[in-house]
Amino acid sequence: MEETKKQEQTTTHKIGIYLWIWGLLFVLSFFSYMVDWMQFQGLVRWSLILLFMFLKAGLIMAFFMHLFWERYALVNVLLWPMTAIACFIWLMVAEFKYTLFTRLFYFFIGG
């Protein structure tokens, strides 16, 4: 199972694509840093942080980790479990808001 019968017919990519992706990642990191430097606040700040984060993560996964060229079976097996994480995040946002609410309520209004 770990030896391949046929010849090693591994087609590698040209060096250019790695340099492009590296450059793009650098640019996106710079933009992320700019979000803090320019002191954006509120919704603009959060949206930009998340946008650049997902773009960088996407580039690393797609090109450095080769998922762009892998078959769909692998890509889908890896990505669908994230829905469980998304559900956990969504519920924990509700939970922290509730916890903060109960704390503020009991600290300032009392039991």
Next chain:
Amino acid sequence: MSEDYKDNIEIQTQSSESISGGGSGATTDIDYVRPAEVGEQDLYHGHSFITKWIFCQDAKVIGVQYFLLATFTGIIGLILSWLMRLQLGFPELAGFMTAEHYYQFVTMHGMIMVVYFLTALFLGGFGNFLIPLMVGARDMVFPYLNMISFWMFFIAVGVLLASFFVPGGPTGAGWTLYPPQAIKEGTPGSGYGILLMCISLVLFVAGFTMGGLNYLITVLQARTRGMTLMRMPLTVWGIFTATILAMLAFPALLVGGLMLSLDKILGTSFFMPTILQAGEVLDYGGGSPILFQHLFWFFGHPEVYIVALPAFGIISDLISVHARKNIFGYRMMVWAIVAIGGLSFFVWAHHMYVSGMNPWFGFFFATTTLIIAVPTAMKVYNWILTLWRGNIRLNVVMLWCLGFIVTFVNGGITGIFLGNVTVDVPLSDTYFVIAHFHMVMGIAPLMVIMGAVYHWFPLVSGRFLDERLGKWHFWATFLGAYSIYFPMHYLGFIGVPRRYFEMYDSPYVTSAVGMNEFISMAAFLVGAAQFILIYNIIKTLKVGKPAGHNPWKANSLEWLTPSVPPEHGNWGDRLPVVHRWPYDYSVPGAKEDFITQTTPPSEVANTEVEKT
């Protein structure tokens, strides 16, 4: 109508040929199966005693090692349950036991049984032995890592049992280990005990990650020629899905346990709110105990399905073999297992209805919990429909299967009660909950384990376990287990709380005294009955009746090895080639009442078999 049916058969034959790469569409080679994609696996063969039996890389040996260690740990859990029942039924005899001891027994019994016994047994024991055989592989894909995974489990058990011997003893926080109490004085074992528990769990998770990778990739990438996912026995589907759950759920336990340890060792406040201890304000502040509960149950709910799904898979195979009938609705059974596995990540807070979490969560989780009951119930219907008009052989294995169905339905129905928020509020933390989870996670999977032992013992050892002793074992266990857990439903309804050291003085609870005595007596008898099996195994290994090749006349690959018990490499010179699913039992027109997976279509040309 029948002509339509024949047309469909032809179309299906053609399309299955083209998928399998059959040449010009001519039906000359109906036995064609695609050639192997990758070369043969390079196995490491041990030659010394140590490399053949101790640090062995053969998955079958590793499976037996897991089985033995898990059973040993399970027996310790059983003894702990006797101590608990002694205190509850006959407190005057349990004078040596303090309340602290009792809580430590409760905690260790729970953790051992759920994690170190059931999970290890189903995934490590049955998974290692059966998966390579059932998918037609010579061994797991990474045998060295597989071997390491067992020894990690071994060390994890060692650390866990060591907690009995440290100052303060093992943790008594309940298997759920809830902070802040778990790490505060007043809870037994809040010093070293809880730390060793967390370390043991971390080691367990590490080991089971290594094992889990093996099980998953062997099923996904190392099947033999002709073995599609939809031709795998349901045992493999059950263990495979459970392993996926393990890979995704154990992280939450690891994180929770790590943060709990840090709260203890470094005084961090992940879970510790501002808190008073004997009038003194502790140094903690700002933490959230409910965060631990969310993390724990994000793990904890998939965990119970990690125990249940392999049981579902195994029972399907046992029923079909011993009723000589194909499992009813195989595809739906597969989808049900997958659906239950997927949904299990969205139901966790039904364990937290009374925790003080965001009240709106009850709506969400009660809904998802009732949804997950649907595929589960469907599986029960399909098992019953498999038995319907089957050629049932009422041997010991079948008895265990029937016992499973009865206890699982019982436990499953009480689960529906508890899944509804309003019904759960009065029943939470009462004996009703204990009755529910023991039925559905203790007794029912135990029935499966017993049935599986009697079923596969001839493969592992080449001999049959004694039928008569087996029947005594079954009836004692089945009737005894019902005697233990059925009364607990009543105890729960009248409000008897769980995790209580004694029943104290209250009018409604004193009425439960007689029932507690009855339950304890039953528990001791059922415990004693397990020695029938141990005696049976020892006797069989010495003078048991030889079983020969494929004694149950089953179809799946594990029975078709050249030698019994299978040797290292499983298949001798040639890997098997699979032509059909493992459920061709009692096929009309066939010579015998079973058609093995490796039987090519040309040998059964006159029959009409299902195309899976």
Next chain:
Amino acid sequence: MSNPKIEGYEFKPGFKGMSEDTGSDQTMFKGVHWGKAMMWIFLLSDTFIFSCFLISYMKGRGSTPVDWPNPSEVFALHVGGVPVPLLLIAIMTFVLITSSGTMALAVKYGYEKNRKMCGWLILATAVGGLTFVGMQAFEWSKLIHEGVRPWENPFGAKQFGSFFFMITGFHGTHVSIGVIFLSIYAYKTFAGHYDERKRGWFTSIKGDYVEIEILGLYWHFVDLVWVFIFAFFYLW
């Protein structure tokens, strides 16, 4: 590497291909070495671990009524008396992304059987990792010097220090383990183990350049986690 030729199997693209692959016999991930598949599933599991850490951090930070310290101030470096927010973090990010780039190149040269380039690039990646860990250690010592502890800190909510040390500590441990493996693999590459297909010392399995790709996946994962930590912890 992608869409390899498999005798008797016709590749279909997209979702149709996915259902064909899943329904076929023998393998679901066509042409994928079992070690690579194992590493991917392990990384999926590790993703859940870091997700649980970050979700706990989100929950902890969101529910504290005490103010959370301002990351731009806490993590600023003073250059010539001027506070430059997140300077160290920016350099760390640059170093780690570069090391990811060198790793990807190492995998490429490995498959091309260019032993020297592959070896040097793995070593470069290891150096990048080591630099990152060094800078992380420097950051820890700076914060500890300023009074940040796992159990309390002078800047704001108690949990800041605990989450910071725990999350960056777990990440840093992953990086360190990666550096160790990179050093071993650099040695094995230079020594020709992958060309000769020498059997591993522990596993007795024949060496193969696919191991570099597998280690590469781990290294890119470490970089990926840093992208998320950078966004959620330092920027947010």
